[in-house]
Amino acid sequence: MSKLNNGEPSLEKIDDYNGNESKQKRNTVRLVVIFCLIVGGIFAYLKSTSTPSDYVGTKEQSGINTTKN
Secondary structure, eight states, X not given: OOSXXXXXXXXXXXXXXXGXXXXXXXXXXXXXXXXXXXXXXXXXXXXXXXXXXXXXXXXSOOSOOOOOO
């Protein structure tokens, strides 16, 4: 049994090794990355514009007592 031919594929035999991927796979990866960035951006926007639901007080009275006793 030879050490070079043990039935396992070498890196050169894999389709996507060393920049040899197909255009379709490359475009699919790009679309997935762009989609994830867009969804993340939407969630970040919604998170930054939402007010916390546990807020106690109003604009006039914030609910925080700043006087010392």
